[in-house]
Amino acid sequence: MTETTRTPLSLLPMYGHTRGKRSPVTCHFKCGNACLGETCNTTDNEYFRDVAAAALSRRNVLGLGAAGAVLVAAGSAAAPAAAAPAPAAVPAGHGYGPGQGAGSRLPFATITPVDKTVDAFTVPAGYTWSPIIRWGDPLFADAPAFDLQRQTPAAQKRQFGYNNDYTDIIVDQGSGRTGILVCNQEYVNPGIMFPATTDPAQQARNRAIARAAHGMSVVELRRRRKGQPWTYTVGGRRNRRIDADTTFAFDGPAAGSALLRTVEHRDGRTTRGTIGNCSGGTTPWGTVLSGEENFNGYFRTPGTSTEDKRYGLADKPSTYGWEADEKRWDTRNPGYENASNHFGWIVEIDPQNPGSRPVKHTAMGRFKHEGANVRVDDRGRVVAYMGDDERFDYLYKFVSRRTISRNRAENLGLLSDGDLFVAKFRGDSPAPQIDGSGTLPADGQFDGTGMWLPLVLHGRSMVDGMSVDEVLVHTRLAADKVGATKMDRCEDVQPNPLTGRVYVACTNNTDRGKAGKAGPDEANPRNANKDGHIVEISESRNRADATTFTWNLLLVCGDPADPTTQTYFAGFPKDKVSPISCPDNVAFDSGGNLWISTDGAPSTIGYNDGLFKVALGGRERGRVQQFLSVPTEAETCGPVIHDREGMVYVAVQHPGEEGSFADQHSFFPDYVRPGTTPRRGQVAAPRPSVVQVYRR
Template structure:
């Protein structure tokens, strides 16, 4: 037990039915460690009164630090696509359904509403290329995995051609789980090295061609499709922005500091108006063994200890203790961009958006033509960011638009509430019947210059967390997905949870994070000043405080009767349908409310505002990721990540998605083990229409 405790520090500390394995492999046991953010930022209730004196102390004149705002004329238009695909921003259509009941976390099933069916689009190990072998669960090798769909899929996009018969699926792969991929028996040194090589080929991203006979039918992926591509921990990326060529990113293998091998910890993402895909490098720190003594290392959770993956045993770039690769961790933690229509293109890492644990990035075109990208730093007490491009979007000029994220201004959010003295950590709604207030986008980089005293531009972008600490940003409860609503321009922030909120020595509850020990998370709604997404001030309100109203009195659903909502906990990824409804996928509900994670629809307007309805429930131990809503076809898609994560190779905890019965012979390509998959949900009968 003591040895197991060393391997799984969260064992016995997770709540409900959350697996300590997930904590170990996904985020390097972040909750078992000291909080990375030890900054002495003013607590929320003190910030508003201190703002102007803080700016004076830093020498930041308000007018000089803020870029000019251009007012949008009405709500932003829907995204246009400049490639030959679009992401389904068609008008009309809806998903009509009766909400399902929550499913106990011990149940291994994928549940959808009456009248709907589900099927995998693609599963871990499915071959992408004509020459790639079929999946062999008992005979995996690195070369096979390099040509097969990766593990633990997260962000997902389905791009459709105008005729609806062809499409592209783009998905990223966050991390792997060795204990259910391979037998636990000790392997030889050569076998262990081969496993590690398999793992490096199982992460990254996948691009997969799709086809079907008619619009509205389920998709089939095309083995050997022309755009098919695997991006892994070995793929070459080009750095863009001020850090390209900087001494902070140079290594012995890349003395010019221009090209990086691989992408790691890819979590959520976004689809740009010009048709490329963004992905966030989130928990990259867990892949590196580092010195761990500097302020920069500590702020990013880098430590001098053996990693869970052990890649430092094979590849010196993952051992950052020596001078040769001391800067290697500085080359990860960015937003990456790929062109899914060009399998030969070199993907980019955009340093202008800052370096932190990016959940993802989502882009909207402002009224003045500049593009704005929102991104959350997914760690307890870290921050919410906004990037505004220097140059403007040009319709039908993809080459130009693919340079827009390389140069611009970077801001971090500071929130102020309007119910001083009423926030006690219980989640009780203030007297004005809402959790709301105003906020400021504090400048970090403006007009190519640092806005943070004592730090140059390169330092701000390489050590963005430290810069945001100095700027005075508001500590948040794990900002994950941040999505602008293209119908209204409002921005929605999923704060997943924060068990440390309000504990001794930690930031107290505030109006934007109003619950002590925030187990269930919440959703923030931001309205930019005058509807201008490039503005430097905003108003905000909380859409909901999540939880199960039957057992938690500290829930809030914008006034919608709590007794009528579906229980929801730990919001993660966000999406919208054509009607403007918000869709939420969850990560951590089993530990918080005892039900499997799921996909939920939430009304945002009128009497339906705050009405949460559950649409799907995941299999055992699985997280819901990457929701895509094509309600014009009555279809939805989710990435099912880490099903059966608490199991082992010989005692699997889930059989999703093949569900081969005991004693039965699996069909070709099937196994009696969990396989992370992208799932499509469609009306019954659609498959044969």
């Protein structure tokens, strides 16, 4: 797709191939039509789906009490929400209404699902919403106000980026009236960002704007008092933009490796930029981790090597065409052979210090990172859980060599040195009982055991024929060799701060059971799994380096009213849950309830994406209740639940994704239509935004 004309949907590579809600436009820009390519993992390892483990940590390790564990709250007094169109009628067979899980401080009446064509942000009765910050909002005193018709690369570098994903709000200690918002900017959609043009110079400027719209943003916040909405501060001392040009340092065992050297970075210890930043995590020492995910679509490569094929790199024009502007995006250029190895890492930034250099941690391996979440075991060692978001790829865990310190500066290097593991899983039911339909086995649940296979242990490679730096730069190949379990796109992974159990969002895998590909197993009980599922993992809280775990499926998602789809809600009655499809990001409230945001499936359940609460204990275990719904063609990302203040936050990504600049499909969040008079700062076009929801 070029900026010259808007390519019809019917001509996009994924048109007619998408399952669920995913638009062929999203497939093109977000992951480079990955599902049309050959499956990157062609090894004959046993299959299983997702099991990951994210982590929080003991909050007193830093001597900061609850404040040291990153308080989550947000808000803003942006333009008030426009009246939303009426939601779709309640489908027969679903039990909607008031309810709250054990310990929840956020009671609400479950909303009815909203039809996929509705361009509205819908919240429960008694709640309202407003954007905290939108694409293009200025971050610095010298930044211009956003002007959709007069965008420039220089302006975008000083403005909030596009397509926000992972989000956290770190509240300053003390009054709780100030804090910072940290947010990923994953990818862009030039077709709705810019007017069509045939001018080569303008096309080059648009590509430069797109590079500046990637990366991360740090923004200072303020509010009148706790529990009130936030506004962001233009020119805040800690405000920062990180984009595709920002200098990063490599650290860890592979820093300086010949595999990271290019003509621009001859020592292999620095690089430029971060892209494809999807989910992430916030550490107990107050830094933010970001996962570089679909980096392969940004490069043109020879595409002939085993390494290229394993990472989906190919000899074809890249998604955005940046190779026309900079040689580093085409690894066929002499001196840039290793340029693609500079992406696919876990990035760590210190949001409190805008002058600090962000780091890419080679010790944590290189793949399509969805994100990373950490916890601290009882001995003070840090464990980080990471999913590789690709069909039939793996789940990983990193364990630090050193223990956490009360000295924050010392903790900034905790993720630079440690052991790397990949997961292998087993079900406990006879194979004939797992027939691909999703029917429960005889013991009444999908469950089993697992083990962590070492890739790097005590500074040594545990993979025959591969050095430490080869294991870390080509981690997928290393995991292939040790026989890891193939999974179905592990996305976000989070530990429950109250129970220690870990929850993995397994978005979907419509390729399961296809000819020549893996069939069902107990962890992936459905062929052509279009709706996804949630894995619950129990692992030792005492030993971060534990090598075994147990698991079960909490949810097998879908619409329980659909007689053609087998679903499971931890035994809770199916007629009393909200339909849910394609779980993506997860979070917890103070009562230990699980919250799930979706990148859903209107073609199967017919509704916009949303945010859902799931009770995890007692009689309510497995009850799914929808809290909010995002606008048409949008995805729900980065949920943050601050229920003690009655606040919920989400990042709304790619609203109106299938539209064009001349034919916008969404006008979120301003809901200003062409030809009307907007208020200051409002635009008649969709703007990805971070939104706060609060009681009226």
